[in-house]
Amino acid sequence: DTGVSQDPRHKITKRGQNVTFRCDPISEHNRLYWYRQTLGQGPEFLTYFQNEAQLEKSRLLSDRFSAERPKGSFSTLEIQRTEQGDSAMYLCASSASGSSYEQYFGPGTRLTVT
């Protein structure tokens, strides 16, 4: 396992459609994070899982957004009824519970809503 992987790398969708992204963390990491990054900005925290439990959600995570990590391994982030303002890079990161400081990021999924 060489790192965090995300799929797809790019997604173009029309406004109003639903999209789902997948993140596979580093295998021994039990903490998983989702961030959103827009052009010229740093990553903004969306939500966080420890194993399968979703422990924290940002106020940025509107009702149209939902994230799951059903078996404590991979995670999915779904956006319903996409809007043009959802266009961004969606980043996933993972960390180990024993070393709760360092987070390792995946390559991201670039979402474009037309």
Add this chain to the structure above:
Amino acid sequence: GENVEQHPSTLSVQEGDSAVIKCTYSDSASNYFPWYKQELGKGPQLIIDIRSNVGEKKDQRIAVTLNKTAKHFSLHITETQPEDSAVYFCAASSKSHASGGSYIPTFGRGTSLIVHP
């Protein structure tokens, strides 16, 4: 909540020169400060970090300093090389009891470093 300011937004240097990026934060409870390097089309990569019980940390050509009293921290890159060209992000975070003991960082807006050969 935490607010992180990062300067400059763009930094252009000649190969071999030093580069310094500065950040300030607002929450005195923050005690972990990572720095990330992000290349075009890739996710951020952790390059160095510092915790509040340490004032300075060095790793080869990269060093970070932290002044908790003034709430600012800096990244220093010496002998810059063209492959150092990227966007660098600072972040500040504290341990959140609401999040199972993890650290949720607040990022600065990034510094685009350009190293000219």
